[in-house]
Amino acid sequence: MFKILKYSIFDLLRSRWSFIYLVFYLLLGSVLLLLNSNLSNAIITLLNVVTVLVPLIGTIFGIMYYYDSKEFTELLLAQPIKRSNIFLGQYFGVAISLSLSLIIGLGIPFLFYGLVISEKVFEFISLIIVGTFLTFIFTAISFFIALSFDNKIKGFSVAILMWLLLAVIYDGIFLISLVYFEQYPLDVFSLTAVMLNPIDLGRTLMLLKLDISALLGYTGAIFKKFFGTNLGSTISFIVLIIWSLIPILGIVWKSNKKDF
Amino acid sequence: MPILKSMQNKLTVLIFLIISTISVHASTIEVCNSCKFKSIKTAIEYAKPFDTIIVQNGIYPTTNIIIQKPLTIIGKAMPTLDGLLKGDIFKIQANEVTIKGFNIINVGKDFANSNTAIRIQKSKNFNISNNQFKNVLYAIYLEKSSHGKVVNNKIFGNAVSEINSGNGIHIWDSSNVQITNNYIEKVRDGIYLEFAKNCTIAKNISTQNLRYGLHFMFSNNNVYTHNKFINNGAGVAVMFSKKIDMHHNVFMKNWGSASYGLLLKEINDADIKNNIFEENTIAINVEGSNRINYSKNNFIRNGWALKVRGACYNNIFESNNFISNSFDVSWNTKMNDNKFSNNFWSAYAGYDIDKDGVGDVPYRPVKLFSYIVNKTPETIILLRSLFINLIDFSEKVTPVFTPDFLIDNQPKMKPVL
Amino acid sequence: MIVFQDLKKNFGKFEVLKTINLKINEGGIFAILGPNGSGKTTLIKSLLGMVIPQNGTITINNQQVIHKWNYRDKVDYLPQIANFPSNLKVIELINMVKDIRGRKCRDQELINLFRITPFLNKKLGTLSGGTKQRVNLVLTFMFDSPLIILDEPTSGLDPVALITLKELIINEKAKGKTIIITSHIMSFVEELSDEVVFILDGEIYFQGSVSKLKEQTKQSSFEYAIASILKEQYV
Numbered sequence: 001m002f003k004i005l006k007y008s009i010f011d012l013l014r015s016r017w018s019f020i021y022l023v024f025y026l027l028l029g030s031v032l033l034l035l036n037s038n039l040s041n042a043i044i045t046l047l048n049v050v051t052v053l054v055p056l057i058g059t060i061f062g063i064m065y066y067y068d069s070k071e072f073t074e075l076l077l078a079q080p081i082k083r084s085n086i087f088l089g090q091y092f093g094v095a096i097s098l099s100l101s102l103i104i105g106l107g108i109p110f111l112f113y114g115l116v117i118s119e120k121v122f123e124f125i126s127l128i129i130v131g132t133f134l135t136f137i138f139t140a141i142s143f144f145i146a147l148s149f150d151n152k153i154k155g156f157s158v159a160i161l162m163w164l165l166l167a168v169i170y171d172g173i174f175l176i177s178l179v180y181f182e183q184y185p186l187d188v189f190s191l192t193a194v195m196l197n198p199i200d201l202g203r204t205l206m207l208l209k210l211d212i213s214a215l216l217g218y219t220g221a222i223f224k225k226f227f228g229t230n231l232g233s234t235i236s237f238i239v240l241i242i243w244s245l246i247p248i249l250g251i252v253w254k255s256n257k258k259d260f
Numbered sequence: 261m262p263i264l265k266s267m268q269n270k271l272t273v274l275i276f277l278i279i280s281t282i283s284v285h286a287s288t289i290e291v292c293n294s295c296k297f298k299s300i301k302t303a304i305e306y307a308k309p310f311d312t313i314i315v316q317n318g319i320y321p322t323t324n325i326i327i328q329k330p331l332t333i334i335g336k337a338m339p340t341l342d343g344l345l346k347g348d349i350f351k352i353q354a355n356e357v358t359i360k361g362f363n364i365i366n367v368g369k370d371f372a373n374s375n376t377a378i379r380i381q382k383s384k385n386f387n388i389s390n391n392q393f394k395n396v397l398y399a400i401y402l403e404k405s406s407h408g409k410v411v412n413n414k415i416f417g418n419a420v421s422e423i424n425s426g427n428g429i430h431i432w433d434s435s436n437v438q439i440t441n442n443y444i445e446k447v448r449d450g451i452y453l454e455f456a457k458n459c460t461i462a463k464n465i466s467t468q469n470l471r472y473g474l475h476f477m478f479s480n481n482n483v484y485t486h487n488k489f490i491n492n493g494a495g496v497a498v499m500f501s502k503k504i505d506m507h508h509n510v511f512m513k514n515w516g517s518a519s520y521g522l523l524l525k526e527i528n529d530a531d532i533k534n535n536i537f538e539e540n541t542i543a544i545n546v547e548g549s550n551r552i553n554y555s556k557n558n559f560i561r562n563g564w565a566l567k568v569r570g571a572c573y574n575n576i577f578e579s580n581n582f583i584s585n586s587f588d589v590s591w592n593t594k595m596n597d598n599k600f601s602n603n604f605w606s607a608y609a610g611y612d613i614d615k616d617g618v619g620d621v622p623y624r625p626v627k628l629f630s631y632i633v634n635k636t637p638e639t640i641i642l643l644r645s646l647f648i649n650l651i652d653f654s655e656k657v658t659p660v661f662t663p664d665f666l667i668d669n670q671p672k673m674k675p676v677l
Numbered sequence: 678m679i680v681f682q683d684l685k686k687n688f689g690k691f692e693v694l695k696t697i698n699l700k701i702n703e704g705g706i707f708a709i710l711g712p713n714g715s716g717k718t719t720l721i722k723s724l725l726g727m728v729i730p731q732n733g734t735i736t737i738n739n740q741q742v743i744h745k746w747n748y749r750d751k752v753d754y755l756p757q758i759a760n761f762p763s764n765l766k767v768i769e770l771i772n773m774v775k776d777i778r779g780r781k782c783r784d785q786e787l788i789n790l791f792r793i794t795p796f797l798n799k800k801l802g803t804l805s806g807g808t809k810q811r812v813n814l815v816l817t818f819m820f821d822s823p824l825i826i827l828d829e830p831t832s833g834l835d836p837v838a839l840i841t842l843k844e845l846i847i848n849e850k851a852k853g854k855t856i857i858i859t860s861h862i863m864s865f866v867e868e869l870s871d872e873v874v875f876i877l878d879g880e881i882y883f884q885g886s887v888s889k890l891k892e893q894t895k896q897s898s899f900e901y902a903i904a905s906i907l908k909e910q911y912v
Contacts, residue, residue, distance in 0.1 A: 040584045071760030080750035171647035186638040214563030214586035217541040219517040259728040
């Protein structure tokens with residue numbers, strides 16, 4: 001797997017896409033810090049980027065890379081390499097180089113801004129961790145989708161739909177059901193709904209840092225326990241790890257079944 | 261006759277001088293384990309008015325001492341007065357009493373009689389300073405007293421529930437009291453004022469108290485300034501009072517479902533200036549309060565910076581900084597001549613083409629989402645999601661639910677210093 | 678010896694292989710023939726583990742191969758369509774495959790044999806079909822494995838390269854290797870193969886030597902023999 005990983009990263013580092021992604025984050029980070037008068041504002045704006053754009057980029061990149069490297073894959077399939085290792089190697093190649101672009105691209109402007117001496121450094125680090133998780137999760141989901149559809153257009157559409165569902169539509173339905181069932185106790189429902197969507201999960205992890213004052217205004221006992229103690233971040237992290245593992249297992253399962 | 265009058269005056273002055281010389285030459289009584297006086301009680305009984313009692317270091321069981329003459333009682337090297345958990349420790353019923361430099365512990369737990377370390381009744385010119393209180397129900401209790409000082413005391417309570425706990429400094433029906441530089445923690449209300457007037461509360465730190473850091477009830481014309489209220493059940497509650505001057509205070513980390521930095525309930529004609537509200541669930545919760553000037557306050561990272569309910573008339577919010585709050589303003593009443601202007605809103609996304617430091621488009625501090633959260637509190641979990649940003653944005657473009665009169669027409673581009 | 682037993686493969690409703698039973702002896706050249714869509718490539722890909730059959734077993738020297746991967750170290754495969762990552766240089770591709778296999782190989786000898794040297798620093802995307810096929814051949818033969826599978830090896834080759842390939846195949850056979858070939862070029866098959874198998878609609882129609890095929894179809898030429906099978910089938 002590590003040889004494949006090596007060649008995937010090598011291949012991606014040479015392609016202009018990961019460079020564009022890196023430059024994009026560099027620009028974004030710099031512009032945010034330039035326009036916003038303070039660091040915590042920049043971090044709030046970045047939260048939107050991390051929970052919306054990072055999954056989208058992971059999805060598109062994953063899908064594109066899979067279909068683009070079909071030839072490479074076919075070449076590898078005839079080699080004495082375990083099948084799942086080919087796809088895992090490619091997947092980790094994409095996920096790692098995307099994460100590196102994210103970390104370096106956002107890290108540099110924030111370092112120059114003097115992040116290290118600021119109290120916001122932990123918020124920034126959490127943001128980067130959430131972003132990295134979301135990159136891994138969405139790249140894995142898009143690989144799984146690509147493995148499921150030989151037709152590039154179909155695969156691409158399904159992947160974008162998946163993103164749209166998790167990034168926007170899910171929360172819309174979530175909000176409507178909360179408002180509709182407001183006379184019932186909704187603690188467990190809303191926490192479960194958050195767990196079932198990695199974007200919401202990542203966002204909640206950041207809310208625990210950025211908006212804890214507002215979250216503690218809610219009276220429900222379960223909410224209180226979740227947000228008021230370390231329980232919330234611990235559970236969220238565990239579920240985020242589970243979320244990263246599920247699509248990876250999906251890749252292994254799908255790749256062992258697929259014909260080429 | 262004018263000569264006689266002048267003579268009479270001179271005589272009065274003379275008599276006064278003689279009396280004051282006597283008091284200056286008042287004697288000093290020492291208390292220690294090997295002294296003539298081994299207990300404070302006997303020393304006080306023996307002492308004449310205006311004497312000074314000096315208590316050397318040691319542990320002195322002291323319960324229910326009533327002081328009925330002017331005395332200065334000073335502890336050397338913080339002697340400990342142990343109330344043995346039986347009732348009060350001092351009850352002061354005379355003017356000009358000073359108690360200074362004691363470590364006062366173990367006041368009784370009788371909540372019905374509100375057991376107190378130092379109780380001051382109908383007295384003037386008292387001075388309670390540099391004491392430390394531990395394991396007390398009430399530390400200092402003022403009744404119908406005035407013109408006194410409570411300075412540099414440290415009060416460490418161990419309150420567990422609101423029902424059977426007392427207040428750090430309790431002021432009832434008193435006036436002209438200065439509460440300065442005290443540290444109060446873990447009692448019910450750090451400082452409580454009821455029917456108190458012309459009091460100054462300055463430079464105190466009130467923290468980890470079960471209910472309020474500072475609590476006003478029916479108390480007019482008071483000032484509190486340069487205090488810190490950190491991590492209390494709620495920071496400061498000001499209720500049913502007039503003309504309270506609140507400035508240069510810090511309200512921090514007052515977290516919880518019914519928690520706020522500052523609660524204003526039925527308050528008129530107050531000034532709230534130059535305060536810092538940081539990381540409170542609600543920075544200021546306002547109900548039925550009128551003619552209040554809010555200016556130059558910093559609202560930083562609160563859940564809600566301002567939550568206004570009930571009828572509020574003629575309030576002015578000017579030159580405040582609203583920075584990174586989850587919600588800036590929640591307003592569920594009519595606008596009623598309230599005015600927002602020249603505030604800095606970190607969420608403001610407008611521009612300033614003429615470079616006059618004021619944004620060219622108005623700012624609407626009330627978000628649609630804050631209405632949704634008021635209605636269905638669980639929806640708070642969707643805060644900062646793309647969907648919520650989208651509906652907030654569309655509401656901003658075409659306001660349907662949020663009041664279009666709640667608007668800052670001169671939003672600042674940079675924080676107000 | 679390679680044994681396919683009761684091998685079945687559907688793509689959706691379409692049955693590509695219908696219960697294939699086939700034995701290929703060790704040593705010699707074995708040709709798999711059949712019209713387009715008859716299941717030749719699927720059969721080869723099953724052997725390589727690229728297609729996973731619904732049913733049946735494949736063994737190489739009594740070793741199961743389905744869902745295994747180590748055995749591919751002893752297999753060289755020339756894919757039908759030479760798809761290469763287009764932004765790689767020829768030399769990078771060769772080095773990469775060498776690195777992945779991690780085995781000693783005779784790349785330089787084959788680079789010379791197929792006259793690849795001038796193209797080594799060119800990107801694969803810029804090469805012509807014939808040159809690509811020559812690179813493909815180098816990659817296939819360089820590991821000197823005992824089983825060689827060639828899917829349409831002649832496609833796009835110029836006459837010189839074709840002769841080189843033929844000589845190479847004959848040499849490899851002489852070393853005692855098993856070589857499996859699919860091809861449309863009947864003369865190429867007739868000239869080289871020791872045994873042919875004819876597949877039609879996912880079933881084995883004939884297995885044996887070319888002369889046996891001619892005998893069975895009563896045709897004097899190989900091409901006519903094949904044609905007669907097809908006619909029999911479709912008429």
